[in-house]
Amino acid sequence: MPYANASLHLGHILEAVQTDIWVRFQNQIGNECLFFCADDTHGTPVMLKAKELNISPEELVAKVRTEHMETYETYDINFTNYHTTHSKENKKFSEIIYKAALDKDLIIKKSVNQYYDENEGMFLSDRFIKGTCPKCAAENQYGDGCEVCGATYEPRDLLNPISTLTNTTPKLKDSEHIFFDLPQKESMLKLFLEEVNIQSAIKNKLNEWLEDLKPWDISRDAPYFGFEIPNEKDKYFYVWLDAPIGYIASIENWANSNNKSIDDYWSNDSEYEIVHFIGKDIAYFHGLFWPATLDSANFKLPDSIFVHGFLTVNGEKMSKSKGTGIKTDTFAKYCNPEMLRYYFAAKLNDKVEDIDLNLEDFTQRINSDLVGKYLNILSRSSTFIQKNEGFLSSDIDEDLINTILGNAEQIQEYFEIRQYSKAIRLIMDMADLTNKYINDKTPWKLENDEATFVATTAINAFRILSIYMNPILPKLTGAAFKSLGVEIQTYKSLSDKLISKKLEKYTPLLTRMEPLSLDQFNEEENNMPNDENSDDMNTIDIKQFSDVELRVARIISAEDIEEADKLIKLTLSVGDLGQKTVFAGIKSAYSKEDLTDKKVVLVYNLAPRKMKFGLSEGMVLASSDDNGGIFLISPDEGAKEGQRVK
Numbered sequence: 001m002p003y004a005n006a007s008l009h010l011g012h013i014l015e016a017v018q019t020d021i022w023v024r025f026q027n028q029i030g031n032e033c034l035f036f037c038a039d040d041t042h043g044t045p046v047m048l049k050a051k052e053l054n055i056s057p058e059e060l061v062a063k064v065r066t067e068h069m070e071t072y073e074t075y076d077i078n079f080t081n082y083h084t085t086h087s088k089e090n091k092k093f094s095e096i097i098y099k100a101a102l103d104k105d106l107i108i109k110k111s112v113n114q115y116y117d118e119n120e121g122m123f124l125s126d127r128f129i130k131g132t133c134p135k136c137a138a139e140n141q142y143g144d145g146c147e148v149c150g151a152t153y154e155p156r157d158l159l160n161p162i163s164t165l166t167n168t169t170p171k172l173k174d175s176e177h178i179f180f181d182l183p184q185k186e187s188m189l190k191l192f193l194e195e196v197n198i199q200s201a202i203k204n205k206l207n208e209w210l211e212d213l214k215p216w217d218i219s220r221d222a223p224y225f226g227f228e229i230p231n232e233k234d235k236y237f238y239v240w241l242d243a244p245i246g247y248i249a250s251i252e253n254w255a256n257s258n259n260k261s262i263d264d265y266w267s268n269d270s271e272y273e274i275v276h277f278i279g280k281d282i283a284y285f286h287g288l289f290w291p292a293t294l295d296s297a298n299f300k301l302p303d304s305i306f307v308h309g310f311l312t313v314n315g316e317k318m319s320k321s322k323g324t325g326i327k328t329d330t331f332a333k334y335c336n337p338e339m340l341r342y343y344f345a346a347k348l349n350d351k352v353e354d355i356d357l358n359l360e361d362f363t364q365r366i367n368s369d370l371v372g373k374y375l376n377i378l379s380r381s382s383t384f385i386q387k388n389e390g391f392l393s394s395d396i397d398e399d400l401i402n403t404i405l406g407n408a409e410q411i412q413e414y415f416e417i418r419q420y421s422k423a424i425r426l427i428m429d430m431a432d433l434t435n436k437y438i439n440d441k442t443p444w445k446l447e448n449d450e451a452t453f454v455a456t457t458a459i460n461a462f463r464i465l466s467i468y469m470n471p472i473l474p475k476l477t478g479a480a481f482k483s484l485g486v487e488i489q490t491y492k493s494l495s496d497k498l499i500s501k502k503l504e505k506y507t508p509l510l511t512r513m514e515p516l517s518l519d520q521f522n523e524e525e526n527n528m529p530n531d532e533n534s535d536d537m538n539t540i541d542i543k544q545f546s547d548v549e550l551r552v553a554r555i556i557s558a559e560d561i562e563e564a565d566k567l568i569k570l571t572l573s574v575g576d577l578g579q580k581t582v583f584a585g586i587k588s589a590y591s592k593e594d595l596t597d598k599k600v601v602l603v604y605n606l607a608p609r610k611m612k613f614g615l616s617e618g619m620v621l622a623s624s625d626d627n628g629g630i631f632l633i634s635p636d637e638g639a640k641e642g643q644r645v646k
Contacts, residue, residue, distance in 0.1 A: 001040040001085070001246055004061045005049040008071045008328050010340075011279075011311040011318060014355060016077045017344045018308055018418070019277040024078065024471035025415040029491045036254070038083040038090075038246035039065045042226035043239035044125045048165075050225075057225040061086050071328050075337045076474055081254035085242055089249035091227050094242045098218075098229065100297035106184055108215060112177040115143075115155055115170035117163045123221045124155070124163055124170055132159035145284070150205070152284055178235060179215035185292040186213055192291050197304035201352050202280070206287040216289055244290045247276075248299070266299050273303040280307050280352050306418060309354035314518065326521050334516060338475050339366050345420040345472045359516045367512045369424075370476070373431040374469070375510055377438070377462045378480065382506030384443050384455035390502045393449070393456035400437050400457055404430050404464050408494055411468050420472070427468050434461040459484065460498050467494060479509050519611050549605040550645035552635050553580065553620070558592035561613050568592060569613065570620065572602060575642020580604070583616040589630035601633045601645055 002012050019035065026033035041061040050060040065084050072079065083089070101107050115124045126144035133141045134157045138148035143155030155161070156172065163170045193206055218241045220226070222234040227242060229235045252262045265272050278286050283305075291301050310317075313324035331340070343362050346369070347355050385392060407426055414423035438458050443451035462480070467489045470477040481488055485503060489496075553572040556579070561567045566585040573579055580602065603619040610616075621633040635645070 001038050001243060002068055003045070004039040004041040004064045004068075004084070004086075005045045006064070008068055009318060010313070010326055010328060010331060010357065013071075013075050013077075013328060013340065014311045014344055015277060015279060015308060016072060016075065017341050018306075018348055018420075020077045021341070021345060021420060021471045022275075022277075022415070022418060024474065025412075028467075028471055029412060034080040034251075034254075035078065036081050036083075036247060036250040037079055038085055038087075038250045039068060040239065040243045040246065041065075041084055041086040042224075042237075042242060044128060044220075044224060047223065047225035058086065074328070074332050076341060078474075081250050083246065083250035083253045085246040085249065087249055087253065089252045090242055090245055093245045093248050093252070094227055094237055095230055097245065097293050097297045097299075098237070098241075101180060101293065104296055106181045106296055108179045108181050109176055110179065110215075111174050112217065113156060113172045114175050114177075114221075115161060115163070116173040117165055117168065117170050119166040119168055120163070122223060123173070123175060124165070125220060125224075126155045128164045129155050129158060129161050129170065130164055131161040134159055145281075147281070152209070175221055177217050177221075178219035178229060178232065180218050180241075180289075180293065180296075182216045182289070182292055183213045185295065186210065188295055189213075189288055189292060192295075192301060193287070196287075196291075196302060198287070199307055199350065199352055202283050202287065202305070202307045206283065209284060209288060213288075240285050240289065241293070244286065268298055268300050270300050274300060275304040275306065276302050277306050277308070280309055283307050306350075307352050308348070309352055312354055312356045314358055315356055324518065326518075330521050334520060335513070336510075338473055339370075339513070342366065342370065342424075342472055346424045348418065348420045349422070350418045359518065363513045363515050369428055369431075370473075371510055371512050373428055373435065374462075374465060375480075375508075377431060377434050377458050377465070378483070379506065379508065380435075380438055381455035381458040381462070382503070384451045385459070385503055386505060388448055388452040390505070391452070392459065392499050392501050392503065393453045394500045395453065395456075396460050396497060396499060397437075397453070397457040400434065401460055401464070403433065404461050405494060408468075408491070412491070415471065423468070424472070427465055430461070431465060434458055434465070437461075456499060459503075463489065463496075463498055464494060467491065476509060483507070483509065519613075522609065522611065547605075548603060550621075551577070551602045551604040552639045552641055552643045552645065553600055553602040553604075554641050555595045555598045555600060558590075558595040560587070560592055564613065567613070568595070570595065572600070572618075572620075573641050574602065574604065575640065577604070577642050580617040581615065582618050582620055583611055583613060584620050584622075586620075586622060586630050586632065590632070598632070599634050599639060599641075601635060 002008055023033045023035045039061060046057050046060060050057040053060065061084060069082055115129055117124050127142055129143035130140055132139050133146040133149060133151060134153055135146060135151040136149040138146055141147060143158050143161070145152040161170060189210055193203055193210070218238045219229060219235045220238050222236065224236040226236040226239060229237055248262065248266055251265050255262050264270060276286055286305055294301055312318065313326060316324045318325050343357070343365060344355065346365060407430060411423050411426055414420065414426070438454065441454040443454040446454065463484060466477040466480045470489070478488060483504065483506065484498060485501060486498065551574050553574045555570050556573050557571045559569040561569055566587050567583045568587050568590065570582045570584055571579060572582060601621040603621070606618045608615050608617045623631045623633065
């Protein structure tokens, strides 16, 4: 479940694609598979983001949910129901689970010595404290767990803690908290880990954590955006108590509108399997906390938990400062989003491995596999069908078709166990085999009837390959089926024959991709006007403003960049501070001759960004109007190079 304080990134798409492919495959082979998700909405980050935007948390989570749903639709993610954890259903089941735990003496209270930010006047949740990991000494880690070694700990165990809100050292202060007595569930959790379907590496790690169970703090102090704990004052459910309950709530929300009962899915005697797809960073919560709370309220436990790794871009962790934090909407501007589904699938397996989006490899794979192999079959064959007035032959070469059909069971197994990369390799091997069949038969040398026979055979092979590919590429294969004049095909249709039928003239379904680069994504995002997609006025405090170091600078020289439509290379003098090089998107408004010796305002401490044309070491300030005009901000007469703008 994505968090509701920001737009989705490509890492969210990775998880959604992995799940969506599996769901589509299950339905394709005749199983009923439902796909539920929700926005994770509660906690201090949402509350503070709403404050920053000067809107209520409720307004924020509603707005973000709409945006998330639109993004998922762009990437062909087909949810049965997409809900929110800030819902009446979620509140209902949070209270049910809490009361059940209370009735079974699984709830305890004790005083907690907790970090408190005196400047903000609030207790700090674990994600608002950073410091040094007490286990491996990694710096800049959050207060609940280390991203380097995977250890979990209490915020007060963190070394050299700093409040991320004010960058000050927080103080320890006592507060009574409510705990779920997790150690009472040790025996139950051991049995659960023996029975649940989960990768061995994750199971081993969970068994390690099982040896050191502690009561789990499920409360947070006001102010907090979430559900109040019944019969408690100024206490709220910790977000990780109510977040996974969003799965139940989403199903209940859907069930109430479809004459279904939640008991059919989440009761102990349910015949449905419950399968979770999650990232490796939340395995602890889904593998221990979640089943323990479910069991306390007699809900069905998960049957399978599939854990995936993180997404990197060109070998680097996704990061805006490194230029690898590509936004989902920006990516979709430059590339058919469905192509990303294929690339992810070509790399995904059942291991807990990070997946790298290498842009050069991405382009090559799409052009090679989809254009050069898969669609090439249809393109080549259609030529000979059109020479036969568009009619397919009345017969096909059974040897080739039987070979391709003979791989159906293996492909099915690969999809079932999430070995999508192996499924794709086998499908592409069969595409190669089909293209070789065309080459070997040389239809261009044959009489019309014989050439049509070869082409019809190849088109039937293409139809089968499209069925295999459908869970990965629903739109492209849908267009392929339409070009063949048939409905969407499933595994039940594998043995059908496409013969003695007239086909419409072939229209290319996909063209070769042009190379992609980080530079074009970054240039796009850097040249977008601020708050282009927001109607809200963002506010910052004086501390945030003072972190931005603005300096007076003079343009020493300006150079056109032939490969860039918008950019001019500026060399700036910042007085005693030396020189800076900046690539500015102002070519439409200024010639290089206009810029020499002009004084500007420079964002001096902006992190350098590597671009195709060189290293950009800052940003010059400019305004714009509704007509696309760009106007550089210049200081008044008397301002000297290097002076701080305050």
